[in-house]
Amino acid sequence: MAVAAAVLVLLCAAAATMAFTTGSDKETAAPAARTPTAGSADAGFARDMSVHHQQAVEMSFIVRDRTKDADVRRLAYDIANTQANQRGMMTGWLNLWGLPVSDAERLPMQWMGMGQEPSTDGALMPGMATTAQLDTLRKLSGRKAEISYLQLMTAHHRGGIHMAEGCVQLCRTGAEKKLAQGMVAAQQSEVQLIADLLKERGASATSGSTAGS
Numbered sequence: 399m400a401v402a403a404a405v406l407v408l409l410c411a412a413a414a415t416m417a418f419t420t421g422s423d424k425e426t427a428a429p430a431a432r433t434p435t436a437g438s439a440d441a442g443f444a445r446d447m448s449v450h451h452q453q454a455v456e457m458s459f460i461v462r463d464r465t466k467d468a469d470v471r472r473l474a475y476d477i478a479n480t481q482a483n484q485r486g487m488m489t490g491w492l493n494l495w496g497l498p499v500s501d502a503e504r505l506p507m508q509w510m511g512m513g514q515e516p517s518t519d520g521a522l523m524p525g526m527a528t529t530a531q532l533d534t535l536r537k538l539s540g541r542k543a544e545i546s547y548l549q550l551m552t553a554h555h556r557g558g559i560h561m562a563e564g565c566v567q568l569c570r571t572g573a574e575k576k577l578a579q580g581m582v583a584a585q586q587s588e589v590q591l592i593a594d595l596l597k598e599r600g601a602s603a604t605s606g607s608t609a610g611s
Contacts, residue, residue, distance in 0.1 A: 432570070434495050439568035441497050442509025443561065443578065444488040446523060448499065449506070450558055451481040453526055454551065457535065461547035464539045469595060470547065477551070477588070484577065491574065510564040525557015545601045548592050552603040555585040
């Protein structure tokens with residue numbers, strides 16, 4: 399329903415833009431010029447951040463079922479809900495622009511000038527957890543699961559912040575730049591909250607320091 403609502407709003411906005419630009423021949427060409435192309439930063443950010451967000455949602459659902467701690471479960475719910483909704487918005491934009499939600503011809507983060515082949519450990523972009531790390535998280539419970547999740551999410555958010563900052567600089571679509579700015583602010587705040595939760599558990603943001611079981 400969130401995806402459908404986001405797409406509906408965007409379709410209405412697009413229709414309003416087209417109606418406005420029919421006033422003169424000079425203005426009529428403007429919408430096509432502003433529509434992002436497959437290789438644009440706007441499309442690249444929407445594609446890559448959708449993938450990045452999907453893993454955050456997955457990790458949040460994993461830890462939700464492996465701890466009874468109210469603070470961690472609340473954080474996981476907030477992250478899963480927020481990033482699922484944002485992912486719906488971004489895929490909605492891609493559909494509105496007539497672009498695929500995935501593009502095998504372009505490397506992750508190529509739109510930022512950082513295109514590299516995804517690593518063999520399953521981490522497609524900076525900050526993303528590896529396949530082994532996700533498998534480990536699934537096997538943990540209680541405090542150990544909480545610490546693992548919080549550490550993985552710290553790295554995940556830092557990678558996401560870097561990507562969102564790239565969109566703020568490079569994207570041309572106003573709504574997308576605003577969304578990226580919001581991501582930066584929200585995830586920076588959550589990184590600090592996560593640091594406090596880790597400290598309460600005798601752990602740091604890196605996997606080398608953990609305590610409890």
